[in-house]
Amino acid sequence: MKAFKKILSYLKPYLSEASWSVFFTLLGTLFSLFSFTMIIPFLGILFDKQNIVREPVEFALTADAIEHNFTYMVSQLILEEGPSKALLYISILVIAFMFFKALFTYLSKYVIAPLRNGIIRDVRNQLFNKTMQLSLSYYSEERKGDLMSRMTADVQELEATIIRSLDKAIKSPITIIVYLVSLFIMSTQLTIFVLILIPLTGSIIGWIGKALKKKSAQGQSQLGLLLSYIEESLYGLRIVKAFNSEERVKKRFFEGNEKYTDLMNKIWRRKDLANPLTEFLSSIIIVSIMWFGGNLILTGNDMLSPQAFIAYIAIFSQIIPPAKNLSSIYYNIQKGMASFDRIESVLDAKVTIQDSPDAKPLSSFNKDIRFENVWFKYQDEYVLKDINIKIEKGQTIALVGQSGAGKSTLADMLPRFYDSIKGDIKIDDHSIKDLKVKDVRQFMGIVSQESILFNDTIFNNIAFGVNSATQEEVENAARIANAHIFIKPMEYGYQTNIGDRGTKLSGGQRQRISIARAILKNPPILILDEATSSLDTESEKLVQDALNNLMKNRTSIIIAHRLSTIRNADMIYVLQDGEVIEQGKHDDLLEKDGVFRSLYNQQFAT
DSSP states (O other), rough: OOHHHHHTTGGGHHHHHHHHHHHHHHHHHHHHHHHHHHHHHHHHTTTTOOOOOOOOOOSSSSHHHHHHHHHHHHHHHHHOOOHHHHHHHHHHHHHHHHHHHHHHHHHHHHHHHHHHHHHHHHHHHHHHHHHHHHHHHHHHHSHHHHHHIIIIHHHHHIIIIIIHHHHHHHHHHHHHHHHHHHHHHOHHHHHHHHHHHHHHHHHHHHHHHHHHHHHHHHHHHHHHHHHHHHHHHTTTTTHHHHHTHHHHHHHHHHHHHHHHHHHHHHHHHHHHHHHHHHHHHHHHHHHHHHHHHHHHHTTTTTOOOHHHHHHHHOOOOOOHHHHHHHHHHHHHHHHHHHHHHHHHHHTTSSOOOOTTTOOBOOOOOOSEEEEEEEEEEEESEEEEEEEEEEETTEEEEEEESTTSSSHHHHHHHTSSSSSOSSSEEEEEEEEGBBBBBHHHHHHHEEEEEOOOOOOBBBHHHTTTTOTOHHHHHHHHHHEEEEEEEHHHSTTGGGGGGGGGGGSSOHHEEEEHHHHHHHHOOOEEEEEESSTTTSSHHHHHHHHHHHHHHHTTTSSSEEEEGGEEEEEETEEEEEEEEEEEEEEEEEEHHHTTTTTHHHHHHHTOOO
8 A cells, every 4th residue: 555655746747737637538428328328218119108298497406407407308399399309419429528538538648648658758767767876786686687677677667557557446436436426326226236245346356356466476586587687698699609608508498488488378368367357247147236236127116118218227237347447457567566565665765875864065186095993785795894004196096906805995985986885085175064065076087907888989978977078078088098099980979889888999999998098187186996907918908008197186086906907006905804914115015025025026027
């Protein structure tokens, strides 16, 4: 119920559309009702059972007055034009009523279209907005494929089930209420009998709906797992083929797909049970009405005439479609709620990295950066322990150590990709937790080992994050990064599309595009995360020259795999198991004959 209320909260911006839809639905239902009440005089004339009323009564909004005056009008037609003409006029009147019913039914759907599509747009926007707000630690604990499933398949399921049911959810209760009121007016006894039967059918439908929600949740979760398999297999296709593991990967996918298919079979079998079950139960109710109502007429316990009883059954038959709609709405909502719960789990996820209520702007960097007694852990064990580092403005410091020592984690804490568990990080004596996140990151440029590029043009990749960049500025940044030399000869130059993740470029070219992007941003603080470790010798030379250009007059933090690249660093910090165990300049550390010397000897043993 809480989740359903949350869905209804999305309706608030669209109350106008919903109100107009209710209004047009009400008009359409009334005209439909009027057309069915024409059965009574039609059959009365046809079988010569129509009462003749010769005098009207004073107009009043009561059932008796309306019925008396309408019967008077029919009587006048019969007396003046004859029964045959009276049937023709009633038939024309029925056609007119049906026209207006169709018109207002269409208008109710017309005005509600922005509501249906707008809610889905709002959910998608909120979901994507939340994914941009969540910290990197959230994604380290979630499968990317499952998150993609929530943003695509689950949103689509929400649209196909709950949102598309909104039209029926608005129209069906109105239709049922209007028809029930008319049935009460026609025969109170018979309608009370009907109302006793209807709840019995609802309890059966509810029992099946609960089972459907459970299976739907399992199905959506399994689909997320399948998308994870696809994403991992496509991303690692080179390794899959290199290790002849196609069969293993296919087996894993086929088994997961088979499980998903079995779940969907169960879901659709239960969902498809809704219509035939409702039809069967409706048939029982109609037969019961015919039996009970027929007995009332035969025994004279009801004022209903035979033609009115036929009209009663005809009107009641019009309650069955909206009642079926309500049952299908219930099924759809139960099925869709499983997807909505998965969407809500993302929307409700805690945003751990955000501005504090009194966050201050960062307008300049003048002094230093300090890591003061910093501790951090992803889950149970600390990966950084009591880190104390001071970086003066303009200095270049290097972080070295074995894989898993905590180098990248330490660097990621400066732009607040993660927050320290204990201790603090300060820029010019200001804790970064007290500064605006956007301002802190604006002062930093990052070049990582894996070049993160987008399926777009070279120009847009370099200008990423700098909205007002000109062609001249982009080209200048590319020249400094030694990238202009390979961009210019391309057929479309800077407007060349580089493909998914930059696959149309070599590793060295991708890295130089990343460096050009950082140069264009012109940040005072640089973080270089093993930016040359995956390159060949020639590419490394070109990239290293570009990095040297980038680091001029900047404060730089280098995570180094190749120790030859940090010979000129102002300070080197050696990490092991999350702790700084050595620090000093390159030559001083070599003389200490400690861990750095050991790493150096291993790398240059030949």
